[in-house]
Amino acid sequence: MSKVPLTVNGAELLRQELHRLKTVDRPWVINAISEARAQGDLSENAEYEAAKERQSFVEGRIVELEFKLGSAQVIDPKTLNADGRCVFGSTVILEDANNGDVVTYQIVGDDEADIKKRKISISSPIARALIGKVVGDIAEVRAPGGIREYEVVEVQYV
Numbered sequence: 001m002s003k004v005p006l007t008v009n010g011a012e013l014l015r016q017e018l019h020r021l022k023t024v025d026r027p028w029v030i031n032a033i034s035e036a037r038a039q040g041d042l043s044e045n046a047e048y049e050a051a052k053e054r055q056s057f058v059e060g061r062i063v064e065l066e067f068k069l070g071s072a073q074v075i076d077p078k079t080l081n082a083d084g085r086c087v088f089g090s091t092v093i094l095e096d097a098n099n100g101d102v103v104t105y106q107i108v109g110d111d112e113a114d115i116k117k118r119k120i121s122i123s124s125p126i127a128r129a130l131i132g133k134v135v136g137d138i139a140e141v142r143a144p145g146g147i148r149e150y151e152v153v154e155v156q157y158v
Helices: 008-037 046-070 125-130
Strands: 004-007 072-075 091-096 102-108 119-121 138-143 146-156
Touching: 004 008, 004 102, 008 046, 008 072, 046 072, 102 125, 119 125, 125 138, 125 146
Parallel strands: 004 072, 102 119
Antiparallel strands: 091 102, 091 146, 138 146
16 A cells, blocks of 8 residues: 655645544535435435435545545654755745746645645656755756746755
């Protein structure tokens, strides 16, 4: 079984979602199915079909989250000792070699990735290009728009 890398924050978010699914969403769906059944003929009952579909989604997501949390390798960036290298969980400040723009990204697990929050997936092209780099290194990123170069300005473990 392979490990699913998660930051401490990412694991907590998944635990919160799992708790909500089990304590809020699952009981709501069960109640919705019960109410739809009470309406009579199930063969033409749209509410019943919608509730069963929602139940399928909720139960599937619960199984998925339990698996991910059960096989998680939780990494706390604050405790990393990576000798200034870009690793999973690190926050990296980069300068675009083409236009001088400065961007900051944290390298996180697939479930945590959110570009709006500047969190990039460990499996993204930019994160793969950054892994192992230190301050001053140039990372060549093979993106859909072509190759982009970023200089590593700073690596933080926060």
